[in-house]
Amino acid sequence: MKNLIIFSFLLLLSQFGYAQVVEEAWVYFTDKPDVVNSISNPSSILTQRAIDRKQRFGIAIDERDVPVNEAYISNLKLQTGIAVMAKSKWMNAVHVRGTETNVNNLLNLSYVDHIEFAKNKISSGNRVGSSTNKFDVEDTQITFDYGYAANQVEMIALDQLHELDFTGTGLIIAVLDSGFPNVNTLSAFSRLRNNNDLLGGYNFVNRSTNYYDSTLDGHGIAVLSTMAAYIQNNYVGTAPDASYYLFITEDVITETPVEESYWVEAAERADSLGVDVINSSLGYFDFDDSRYDYTPSEMDGKTAFVTRGAAIAAEKGILVVISAGNSGYDLAGTITAPADAENVFSIGAVNADGTRTTFSSVGSSNQPSIKPDVMAQGGIATLVNKNGNVVGGNGTSFSSPIIAGAIACLMQAFPNLSPDLIREKIRESGDNADSPDFLYGYGIPNFFTAFSNLLSTEVFDKSLIRVFPNPAQDFITLVGLHNSTTTSIDLFSITGETIMKYNVDDSEVRIDLSNFSVGLYFLKVKTDFGENTFKIVKH
Known part of the structure; x- marks a missing residue:
């Protein structure tokens, strides 16, 4: 008994x-x-x-x-x-x-x-193994010079857009991540603060405005730095002149489904504020309680709460950029939510030489479109950490914002073109665009190629012509002549003397200045759509 x-x-x-x-x-x-x-x-x-x-x-x-x-x-x-x-x-x-x-x-x-x-998931037997570090970030102290930062920018030909003065001005990026400690004090972000480009933020996890505190996790600031940090002669992010909202949606202590809801709430806040681009280097697949885990078949672009929210954000006119995830070691379909959504831009990671990193998550036929969409440097990407040090970091956490910042620069050039068209042209510029797959997607994009292709669109302002680099040393290049049937170019000295004069019928013109004296020149360009005059500085 x-x-x-x-x-x-x-x-x-x-x-x-x-x-x-x-x-x-x-x-x-x-x-x-x-x-x-x-x-x-x-x-x-x-x-x-x-x-x-x-x-x-x-x-x-x-x-x-x-x-x-x-x-x-x-x-x-x-x-x-x-x-x-x-x-x-x-x-x-x-x-x-x-x-x-x-x-x-x-x-x-x-x-x-x-x-x-949230518990109505298939048993954990079908799970993809989780990482012990939810962000998979590895800091590697390096002796920094501009060359390290240049690789992740030049790999996607963004430097050529920067030379055209497209640096993100007028665009707003919302960063959905963990903490942003010391962004309000570090010198690497002084340009951002001085230009009033830090627009605000919110901590959705703690329901507070505490998103700068030095005790917070530093993943968010590292992500932000790849877009927004600027250190004279040492480091330039991909969109140093964009404006930013900083939203904490990630609880680094636990992994629970409520973080999906924080994410969606932050995306809604971003939409109501008129944000142009969202970057989120976060992904959801498995949780502390395995009852809530997703399965690979549920990474289908419609099941996860956060995926549905990201899809709506894209429908609302925001270009949503998401890291693909860091679980690609076994080459199985490991894209995480919300990167599985069809109309978001999912970013994988490559090394400095352009080869895929082993950790970059892989797409599958479970997704409604090819994932990842494109690739950028995420293997020893250069970033600024919460202590203000320039370090190397591994993760699609960094390839994603590198692309997000580049997108802001491209959108600056084409403010009236839809995010769908912008995404399409970036994909088409990828080095794997002829045969996209689940490892590389459309490959490493070339943002100058995407820019040039967008110049020829019917809806583009045909009067916009750009000259770069300026100041110049040996050559200048004119772009934006696609839609004109007749173009004349005149180069004048500062005294008004005509130095060169000719007609062209090409969409892109390269002018040799190597034999010219150092000084100031004027370039007058006449097309069917008007006349532009540029000051050219010859070094």
Whole structure:
């Protein structure tokens, strides 16, 4: 009898313990408040910059842009055993924690449409093994000179866009990551601060404005540095003159599904602020609790909550750039969410010589499109860490922002072209574009090729002509002449004397200045669409 009592007691403890397991779930609401009026008065729910971006690309403002009913959220917080962790206007849902019983009891509320538990995943036997370091970042102290930073820029021919003065000016990038410690004090970001290009941020994990604190994880600042850091004569990020919002969505202590909800909430905030580009060097596949794990077949561009959110962000006119992941060692399909979404730009990693790194995650037929999309340097990429040191780092965490910054520069040149067209031309410029695969995607893009190809689009401003480099030493190149049937070029001295005069019918012209004296010259270019005059400095 004693043994039976003990067994019964243990069984009761087991059942009690099971009942107390805290679940992660999304609760979807039936409706939203005042939808018609909100859409009719978009400035009540979106910034003017966000409205302008949507109008520019012909994107409708719809019910998804209307905030969640706060009265519903307040009422949910009063329910027994329920903690509200995050909210999503795009999904019209909130992320909650509670026992399965308490969460299911929410179905009795009239405003709850349905509930989606995060645990409904296939058993962990089909998991791809997780890394002991969730970011797979390795700092390698190096003796830095400009050559190290140049490789990751020149590999994608971004230096040629910089020479044309496309450095991200006027574009806004939102970085969704972990902490950004010391960005507000390090000299590597003084250019950003002095130009008022740090627009703000938010810590969605702690629900605070603490995103600069020195005690925070430094992954976010390392990612940001590849785009935004500037050290005179030593380091230039890919978009040093873009503006930035910094959002913490990653809880580095744990790995739980609520981080997906933080991510989506941050993406919604970015959209409402009129952000042009999102970079996120984060990926979700397996969690601390294996019940929540995804399987390779669920990396299908539509299953993961964060993937669905990223897809909506892209639909809203944001160019979303995501690291492909760092689990490519076994060459299995290891792309993680939200990089599996069809209309986001997923970035793999190559070494300095252009060969794929062994860790770069691999796509598969599970995704609705070729993944990764393109590649950039992620093997010993150059970055600035939280201590202000220039170091090398491994990870698609860095190849992704390198591309995101480059995209901002390209978008600066073509502010009225849709993100879809920008993505298409970048893919077409890749060195593997003729035979894209699951290892390299479309390969390493050439941003100057993409720029040149976009110049010939029908919707491009045909009057825009660029001259680079300027100042020059031996040669200058003119681009942007594609759509003119007749072009004349005159080069004048500072005294007005004509030095050179000829007609051209080519889309790109290279002029030899090697025999000219050092000084100032004027270049007058006449096309069917107007006349441009440039000051040329000869070194």
